[in-house]
Amino acid sequence: MLVNKKDMASGLFFVAAGLLYGGIALSTLPFGSALRMGPGYFPLILSSLMVMLGAIISLRSLKSGPGTAFGVIPWRGLLLILLATVIFAAFIDDLGMVPGLLLTTFIATLASNEVTWQRSLIATLFITIFCTLVFSYAVRLPIPVIGPFFDGLR
């Protein structure tokens, strides 16, 4: 069958998101009345609308032809980049600017499928030095250069 997979998937995504938000609104937020709208009034209307639109997108996908190719998902790149941001968020306060950036940037450099050790090292060091000079010394952001995690070394 000629199903447009992208449209089918996005339609289902909107239906699911609509059900999630609608469910939360219905179960935790009072609906109120048109006169005194509760915190759940607007969200419930919107999420219902979204479920409807999602359903239309999915149904139309059944006969709109196969559509463009989905293409590859660069899983390794995607996950490593997301991991880099998580590592930054989790450790920047404790590690401080220099160690935090070394770690974050190093992980990010690995995301490219054409990474080499040389490139990775050069990029990591260059970016860390650049950011530390700009943000720690020039702009004086309140992120310590070396974080409290290394206090023991002192």
Added chain:
Amino acid sequence: MELLSNLFLGFGVAFQPINLLYCFLGVLLGTVVGVLPGLGPLATIAMLLPLTFGLDPTQSLIMLAGIYYGSQYGGSTTAILVNLPGESASAVTTIDGYQMARKGRAGPALAAAALGSFFAGTVATILVAVIAKPLTAIALSFGPAEYFSLMVVGLISSIALASGSLVKALAMICLGLLVGLTGTDIYTGAPRFTFGYFELLDGIDFVALAVGIYGIGEIVRNLEGSESSRAVIAKVGSLWPSKDDLRRMLAPAVRGTAIGSILGVLPGGGALLSSFVAYNVEKKASRNSAEFGHGAIEGVTAPEAANNAGAQTSFVPMLALGIPSNVVMALMIGAMIMQGIVPGPNVVVNNPDLFWGLIASMWIGNAMLVILNLPLIGLWVSLLRVPYWIMFPAIIAFCCIGVYSVSNSAFAVYTVTVAGAIGYLLIKLDCEPAPFVLGFILGPMLEEHLRRAMLISGGDVSIFVTRPISAVLLLVALILLIIVSRPTIAKRRDEVFVDEEG
């Protein structure tokens, strides 16, 4: 004559050599930091703001104006070059600006942004000097009913943002509206969609959301192919706009300026809408409307002009009423208060030199930006030649630092992660981010004003049609709706749709 003496007073202050120097410093710093991909105007200004606190009031404000323009332009630059908008307004600039860059026309796009802004800034400065008083009166006549109707106009015109499937665009607007509602309900204090996170009580940070959707999404998409097959940028052509480009920029700049000037006066979100509305109007009005979404120079000029004009005219109600038009302006107003300019109706009377000096220095900041940046366009474009294996980890690092520094919170960086993952998925499914962004901005305002209007009127829906300005706005919305859903346009939409699917 009063106008002339006012402007004369202002320029007298702003043209002192020491003040010009601070203005230049501000523009330079703002541009240099703002041009780093991932650091939008908000993060840039938040970082640089403390530098101005030690100066005397006039110098501080003039340097601030420089930083403001520099960072705004820096933000437009990253929007155009690497598809990374730093604030809501440049989310529109990415649509055509990035397409231009991909076609090797980054130079003309950057020039269009700078020249469009400068034109708008000049006109708006004169406008402010001529009709400062009536502008404040307009702002005051807008109550909750009027704001609600204005948001409806914005919402309906936003449908034109979509260049692909209409239904998907509508669904994305809905999703944006819902996500925008995250946080504490203003009317009951109930936390909504915070999933138990204390940090989400103030809502989702726009900067983090934009960085996630655009920044992470774009990088991962670029990682799909191998380095050599990455179809990023065609050969960089001429750095300057051609005669034809300049001719095509003129009308959009004028229309954008008009729209931005009017909407900028409304402190409750008018300026936020201006770039979106200007883009939509241009898309309908332009002879080249087919080119929109594929690198139309009009699609860069109009929103940039509107944004800048709006920023300039929003100064009047902002100084008179103390209501900033957006987050960046909120930072600016805070800095002013620290310098002893307490916003209020008498600020023009009590501090004429500061007020007019500020207006003049905003214009000078804008002019200096053009002078500084037109010669540097070549340099910015050459950023594109930085090898991608250095560029993308650098963007990640800048994004993390920038998002962190907006509120010094690691939580916002996690927002980037989540928004990046979901954003990438949606982009893969051909769902465009621009309607989502507009919904995200409009959602909370739409609801806030609707519920306030109902509370004030005691539940009487007729408030929206009995108040003249609100009624006119709703009429405009209705006409827009008819235009958008007219069969011919719907058909053309379908053709576009089929085209892209085929």
Added chain:
Amino acid sequence: MKAALKLLSAAAMVWGLTGLAAAQEYPSREITLMAPYPPGALTDGVARLLQPKIAEHLGGATILIDNKAGAGGALGVGQVARAKPDGYTLVMVVNAPIVMAPSLQASLPYDPRTDLKGIGTIAETYLTLAVHADSPIKSLDDVIRMAKEQPGKLTFGSAGIGSAHHIAGEVLNKNAGIQITHIPFQGGGPAIQNLVGKQLDMSYGTLPTVHNFVESGDLRIIAMAESKRVASHPDVPLINETVPGVETTTWLGFFAPAGTPDDIVAKLNEALNYGLAQPDVQESMARLGLVVRPSTPAELDELVAKDLEFWANAVSTAGIEKQ
């Protein structure tokens, strides 16, 4: 890679040694001063005003200002409450997240009684009840009379749910037996703007927000929601004088994490009060609409204990639910 690591660890050691040499005397390294609102907000302004004076009194210490905004200040206060009590992480903050939030928020990430130690009070300001200059309402008696004539018709603006404005308005409703509809805004500025634009019948507003519009002839203050008449406005009556129980407190305080050594707290209190005594600081504070109010650490702790109880009562009278 190895060379780089060596370089880094060497750098880290040099960094550490410079810290060690001066560790005998407080402060021996940079102090982080939390202002838990965006840069440019009132609290941030006060922090930046006092920062150089406190640094000067502490022998040229480096004080970095950290603007961690969010949840009405509770995020930044929470971070300081959890920080090491060594005098290197401090917070300047308005009273709302300290004494009001515990009665309003169910999941506050700190307890002001056990997690914070007061260093000193900084300043206070006052809450007014204002109407448009063209309004037929001239006094609080007019408010009560008109509210009784048309119940639910009048509206009052506030800075948001759970703000002092909101609580004062609801306590007035309760204690006077009237029904004025509460219209919350996001902050005091927009509420006053809507009052100037005649979208509201009346609004509460802090003196600095309202004052300019009174001078320009747009607004009129009809009463203060305070317990004592305000020195700068001796002729303005208190709501309390007509309807007892309608009062609020608005102040700024300087806090350290609980457990901070007493001698460090005393040193910081001295530095704060030195700063508050400077004429240029007092002048800038006045421009921000604040009245300087120095105190001892013990006095601030007492004020916190008293206000916690006061606001708990006010919130329960107002009938506002904990979220």
